[in-house]
Structure formats: C-alpha cells, structure tokens
Amino acid sequence: MEFPYAEPFKIKSIENIKRSTLVQRKQWIKEAQYNLFNLKSDQIFIDLLTDSGTGSMSDNQWAEIMKGDEAYAGSRSFDLLKTNVQRITGYKYLIPTHQGRAAENVLFSALVKEGDVVPGNSHFDTTKGHIEFRKAKAIDCTIDEASDTSVFHPFKGNIDLNKLEKVFKTYPKENIPMLIMTVTCNTAGGQPVSMKNIRETSELCQSYGIPLFFDGARFAENAYFIKKREDAYKHKTIKDIVLEMFSYGDGMTMSAKKDGLVNMGGFIATNDENIYNKATVFAIMYEGFITYGGMSGRDMGALAIGLDEATEFDYLESRVEQVQYLGRKLMAAGVPVQQPIGGHAIYLDANKFVPTIPRDQYRAQALAVELYIVGGIRAVEIGTILADRDPETGNNRYPDLELVRLAIPRRTYTNNHMDYVAAVIEQVYQTRHEAKTGYEIIYEAPILRHFTVKLRKI
Secondary structure, three states, X not given: OOOOOOOOOOOOOOOOOOOOOHHHHHHHHHHOOOOHHHOOHHHOOEEOOOOOOOOOOOHHHHHHHHOOOOOOOOOHHHHHHHHHHHHHHOOOEEEEXXXXXXXXXXXXXXXXXOOOEEXXXXXXXXXXXXXXXXXXXXXXXXXXXXXXXXXXXXXXXXXXXXXHHHHHHHOOHHHOOOEEEEOOEOOOOOEOOXXXXXXXXXXXXXXXXXXXXXXOOOHHHHHHHHHHHOXXXXXXXXXXXXXXXXXXXXXXXXEOOOOOOOOOOEEEEEOOHHXXXXXXXXHHHHOOOOOOOOOOHHHHHHHHHHHHHHOOHHHHHHHHHHHHHHHHHHHHOOOOEOOXXXXXXXXXXXXXXXXXXXXXXXXHHHHHHHHHHHHOEEOEEEOHHHHOEOOOOOOEOOOOOOEEEEEOOOOOOOHHHHHHHHHHHHHHHHOHHHOOOOEEEEEOOOOOHHHOOEEEEO
16 A cells, blocks of 8 residues: 655644635735735745745754854864765856856956857846846757747756857857756756766757856755756766765855754855956955855755755655646646646646737746736746846847746745645636736836836726
8 A cells, every 4th residue: 555645844833824815815915016026924825935044943953053163263063064065066166146147256256358258048137137247148059849838848947958059159158158047947846967967968058168057046955857857867876866966066155044944044055266366356245255145054054964964765755746746736727737736836828718818918927917806826037027138139038948947945834835826816817808907017127127016907
C-alpha cells in the first residue's frame, strides 16, 4: 500500500490572516489604482504576489539568528556563510548584498557598459532593468517551446544554442560582458534548465571567451528538476547536482530570498579573482564592507543554514509537490497554464484565459485584478506591463506570453489554501467570456514600471 504524501515538517507558530468582503476588495483595489503592489497585506487573504522573502524559516535558522555576529568587519557569521557557499556552489569568492537586485547592481556596475549586449534565457525584470539602465541590451535566447504554454517540454528554460551563437557572431567579444543563465527561468514560467544545456552553453561560451554567470535565485529547485527529469542524475544528491551545475559557470548572483530560505539577503559568488576585485569596489560604495555587504550578521547566519536546508531532497520534494498539487487541480479544470508546472509558481496563460480583452488593455493585469476582487488572492502580472516600453521607440513591448504568476511562498500555506485558490480561479474561468475591457495606464515610471504603475479601468 502506498501512503499519501506528508510534509517533512510540523508547524510551530502561526500568523492570522484576515478575511474581507467583495465590496471591500472592490473599493481597496480602486484606491490602489488597480496596482496589486499598492494593496496592504491586511487586505489580502492568500498572498501569491511573490515567493521572494515571503517564506517561513526553520527552528535552526531562528537559532542562528540569535547567534548572529554583528561585527562591522570579519564577522563570524560571514565566515559561516562563506564556508557554506563555497561548499555548496564551489565558488571561492563571496560578496554579500541585501538582495538579488543589489547583487546585479554591483556586478553589472563592474562589467556592463553602454552599447553592450547581454544574452540569456528570458531575463527577469530587475536583470533587464539593470542592463537597460546602463544603456546596454538584453537579448533573449530561450528555446521557442517556452512560448507555447500547451507544449510539454521538460526543460523550457533551456537556451537555444543557435540563437546564442548568432549573438556571439554578430557582436564583438568586447561588447558581450557575460551570458546570464537564470535557473529556474522565472519569466518563462518557472521552467528549469537541463544539465545538458548548461554544459553545452558553457562549452559555447568558453569557445568564444564569454563568461557565464548564473542568476541562481532558484538554483535548488532547478537541481530538483534535473534529478527528476534527467536519467543520468536520478541517483545523485541535490548537493552533488548543484555543485556540478555551478562548475560550468564563472559565477552567480543570488537573491537569497528564494532558495536561501530567508526574508532578506543576497550575494555574488565567483571563482574569478579579477571580477571579484572589480565588484568589491562597487559593493563597498553601494552595499557595505565586503564581509557584510547589505546584510546583518544574524541574517547571514540564517542564510548559511537556509542554503543547506534548501539543497536537501525532502524539503524540495515538499516544496515543489505543493506547487504541482495546485497545478494539477487547475489543469483538471481546463484552466490554461504554462506546462509543465514549474517549481515555485503557477502561470496562468492570459492569452488563452481572457482573449476577449485587447492586449493593449493589459489582459494579464485585468485577470490578476479579477482574482483579487473575487477571492482576495494577490498574484502578479508577467506580461506587457512588466515588459516595459522599448527604450528606443517608447512603444509597449508585447511579449509572446501574457502570464499571471501565482508564486507559492515556501513552507507557508497548506494544501487547504491551495484548494481555495483553485476554486477561485475555476470560478473566474467559468465567467471569462464576460470580460471585454481592461485598463489604461495613467502613470508609469520610465523603467520597471510595474511596481508603481497607476491604472484606470476602461
């Protein structure tokens, strides 16, 4: 007899969440000018805006919080973090930062200049923002299968080597400071990259003398999919897979708020001493001294423990299985989602969900707003608003996919919450043909507009 799955942890403390009425939510989202980022947490029932920094820490992490060494330089907590990063990633040099976008800011300040191009697999918002802020260009080299949510491909985060080599042949080497490989690939729907693709991409980069850097925010989840979907790795441990994965790169940026299992933190890690030395100059200017960066000692200690916990199979199985659980319920109801289901989120395909709303009225945002109004669920648009405007023409960039991301915080919600989310989405899906109009923008920032955009309902 096969027993039902049970999480390998028990709940030690809880946080109450508030219920609200339909009338209240309609008023609150109107006051927020239809930007879900503007809502207060007390106005949310199930918060799936992001999995970044919203998870729960373990008892061992909280114990390390109490032991944090807050020395300005040479902190014991930094030494613990550095030791664990070296052991898990294989990278010798470490620069702590306060979060992932800070790591990007420091690294790109050292390496990216005006006129450069930075190829990668569907760069995420802050990555592309930091590149374009420096008047450089991000070039997407993701495989075409990633753009079709109905196609089942086990590694939709893969880089198309032909697209990548075309970039290498088109632009001078001195204008390609690095390739960024995002694992898992968030913008493509939380999709993993195979070890085979990582290895082949690394070989291509080496043949052209281009550094490969990982955006490692969800590296452990990527390793889990390699173990589950690549036969050669099914008997290897997650830590062994992670070590091999990073061996093919020159370094990484990390938002530790994801697979570091902490509420705040990040880092740069590399084996290139020259890049490390360049980056430390900007780290000291923007973040802090090189043995604390933007992090307190206690947070570095919690991160050191979190990296160990995140690279254990039992934890990853429970984390990914909950995301799969919600995905299976939605697929059974016929709801269009990115397939296969990724490791940290469900991505609703707004192009198929609400094709009745014109794209220039931001159909994915309209769908996300409706989920909040109907059920108090906060999700996020991964579509035209997030894609920003083309910096040269000023026109909206319309990505192949208009997605609504439901990011599941780690070790936070139960499957009863997932059942509720599924029921709300199914109800909205049943009335989808009633949706005819969306929104227009009345204010937007010149870059990363989705965080502060203001909208008017049409």
